[in-house]
Amino acid sequence: MKPLGLGIIGYGGFGEFTAQAYATMPQVRIAAITDVAAARREEAAARFDATSYADIDQLLADLEVDLVTIATPPWLHVPQALKAIQAGKHVFLEKPLATTLTDADTLVAAAREHGVQIQVDYVLRYVPLYVTLQKLVHSKLLGEVTYIRLENTASNEALHPQHWFWDRSRSGGIFIEHGVHFFDLCNQLVASKPVLVSGNAHTGSDGRQDRVMSSVSYSSGALAHFYHAFDRLAILEKTVLRVVMERGTATAYGWIPDRMEIEGTLASSDYPALEKLLQTKLTIQTIPAPEGITGATAGQLVQATLTRPDRTGDYANAIRAGMSDLVHSIQEPDYTPGVTLQDAYESFRLAFLSQQSIEQGRSQSYEQP
Ligand SMILES: NC(=O)c1ccc[n+]([C@@H]2O[C@H](COP(=O)([O-])OP(=O)(O)OC[C@H]3O[C@@H](n4cnc5c(N)ncnc54)[C@H](O)[C@@H]3O)[C@@H](O)[C@H]2O)c1
Numbered sequence: 001m002k003p004l005g006l007g008i009i010g011y012g013g014f015g016e017f018t019a020q021a022y023a024t025m026p027q028v029r030i031a032a033i034t035d036v037a038a039a040r041r042e043e044a045a046a047r048f049d050a051t052s053y054a055d056i057d058q059l060l061a062d063l064e065v066d067l068v069t070i071a072t073p074p075w076l077h078v079p080q081a082l083k084a085i086q087a088g089k090h091v092f093l094e095k096p097l098a099t100t101l102t103d104a105d106t107l108v109a110a111a112r113e114h115g116v117q118i119q120v121d122y123v124l125r126y127v128p129l130y131v132t133l134q135k136l137v138h139s140k141l142l143g144e145v146t147y148i149r150l151e152n153t154a155s156n157e158a159l160h161p162q163h164w165f166w167d168r169s170r171s172g173g174i175f176i177e178h179g180v181h182f183f184d185l186c187n188q189l190v191a192s193k194p195v196l197v198s199g200n201a202h203t204g205s206d207g208r209q210d211r212v213m214s215s216v217s218y219s220s221g222a223l224a225h226f227y228h229a230f231d232r233l234a235i236l237e238k239t240v241l242r243v244v245m246e247r248g249t250a251t252a253y254g255w256i257p258d259r260m261e262i263e264g265t266l267a268s269s270d271y272p273a274l275e276k277l278l279q280t281k282l283t284i285q286t287i288p289a290p291e292g293i294t295g296a297t298a299g300q301l302v303q304a305t306l307t308r309p310d311r312t313g314d315y316a317n318a319i320r321a322g323m324s325d326l327v328h329s330i331q332e333p334d335y336t337p338g339v340t341l342q343d344a345y346e347s348f349r350l351a352f353l354s355q356q357s358i359e360q361g362r363s364q365s366y367e368q369p
Contacts, residue, residue: 004327005031007065007089009080010058010072011044012037014094018071018121021319023048027327031064056080060087067117067330070094071324074177075170078103081118085110090117092326095180097348099172104348108341119326119337120344124185124317128308129257132278133243133250137189141274142264143246145190148224150182150241152255155234156210165230167207168355174212174228175199175351182226182241183354184347186340189243192220194350194366199357202229214354225352248302256311256318263303271302280304 006028008019015035022028030048034056045052053059059068060083067090070080078098084091091111097120098104111118124130137145164170169178187194195217202211203347211229218224241257248264263276275282282302289298308314325337353364 001027001331002151003027003029003288004330005062005064007032007034007059007062007068008044008050009059009068009070009084010076010094011035011040012071015069015224016044016072017316018069018094018319020070021316022323025320025323027324028067032059032062032335034059056083060084060089065089067092067326068102069121073164073170074099074172075164078107082110085114085116085118088116089116090326090330091119092323093118093120093344095120095122095344096172096351097180097344098171098175100175101349101352104345106344110339111129117326117329117333117337118331118341118344119322119339119340121319121322121346122181122184122316122339122344123256123318123322124181125188125338126321127314128326129252129260129306130185130250131304132306133252133260134188135243135277136250136262138191139273141266141270141275141277142248142250142262144220144221145243145245147222147244148186148189148242150186150224150226150239151243152178152182152226152228152239153232154178154239154255155232155237157234161206161208168209171357172351173209174230174353175214175226175354176348179212179214179226179228179354180347180351183350184343185241185341186216186224186226187347187350188198190218190220190222192218192222192223193346194353195219196363197350197352197353197357197366198363201358208249209358212226212354212358216350216354233302254311256315258308259310260267260306261303262306265299265301268300274302274304278304278306280306285343307361311368318362 032051033044034053041052069092073095199214203209210231213227216224241252252260357364
């Protein structure tokens with residue numbers, strides 16, 4: 001099949017990383033590029049043998065362009081996506097979907113009205129260790145999810161005080177600009193709707209809101225806690241996602257994880273199923289009954305550690321998998337992609353309400369009254 005013509009809107013840091021990933025895909029051909037920075041768009045056009053346009057309207061008028069990626073800063077996503085939709089182009093939209101709930105509602109309605117496909121680039125849905133985690137949770141081999149804890153302590157070294165990231169009117173704030181990835185992942189893990197959302201934040205003396213946390217209760221009974229901080233050196237960056245289930249725990253390390261530890265207890269007849277799912281041998285330990293705890297029993301604890309050798313490769317592959325899914329949805333409109341527009345809307349809503357809770361100083365109900 002002829003590759004679809006891809007128009008790139010925004011060729012900054014992430015636009016460049018993603019363009020390199022798309023350039024290796026047989027399903028798409030980079031046909032056109034626009035960026036307000038002339039040097040950037042010219043460099044990209046030469047690199048990918050594409051047409052350079054000074055503005056989005058010219059790019060959208062190009063008949064070679066079937067779909068666009070939007071990798072501009074967050075506040076531009078909705079106005080640019082609306083233009084693309086009206087021009088009949090499908091959209092691969094960088095997160096976040098929007099910066100306000102009203103904008104998100106407008107975009108979802110416009111996509112449905114114009115019959116074009118929009119997919120949000122939630123790479124974490126396609127990262128191998130998180131894919132395994134989703135399978136583990138949904139297999140229920142270790143029971144239902146009871147608690148999720150995300151701790152993401154990141155660097156602010158590349159984020160100078162005037163960067164759009166800190167301006168909540170342009171980025172939406174940390175939950176919307178960045179936390180959406182993890183809200184989406186956890187929504188998928190818990191597979192039930194959030195009920196109540198409660199946020200808190202630290203704001204520095206220069207006005208930068210650099211640490212945020214949100215507690216979420218889900219209708220399944222699961223509780224979740226999300227902490228993001230952009231306040232430290234890059235060499236200290238750490239992301240740990242702990243998923244506690246009724247009979248075990250999985251802990252993934254790294255924003256694009258390169259290690260995941262699993263431990264739990266289950267019927268020995270289920271060991272083969274768990275080994276098959278994890279694609280590794282289990283370590284099995286017999287643990288004596290803890291002393292002094294009335295009624296405590298001995299049991300077998302199973303453990304496994306999974307590792308990935310190439311985090312950047314996993315990241316680029318996840319971007320390609322998302323794009324591939326979008327192309328599939330364009331070619332077969334009945335196909336359900338890994339990330340639906342409804343999924344993107346739900347995680348955006350959770351991010352938005354977490355931020356709103358900080359601003360209003362009180363918990364927010366997830367459902368509209
Ligand atoms: N999915 C992911 O894993 C992931 C990772 C990083 C960033 N992102 C998202 O990608 C987007 C871009 O982030 P970034 O770090 O590359 O930002 P950036 O500031 O480095 O790049 C933005 C680019 O957009 C260009 N631009 C600004 N206004 C424009 C306009 N009106 N028309 C065309 N181009 C315009 C800028 O010149 C710049 O080159 C953000 O929404 C961010 O959240 C996603």
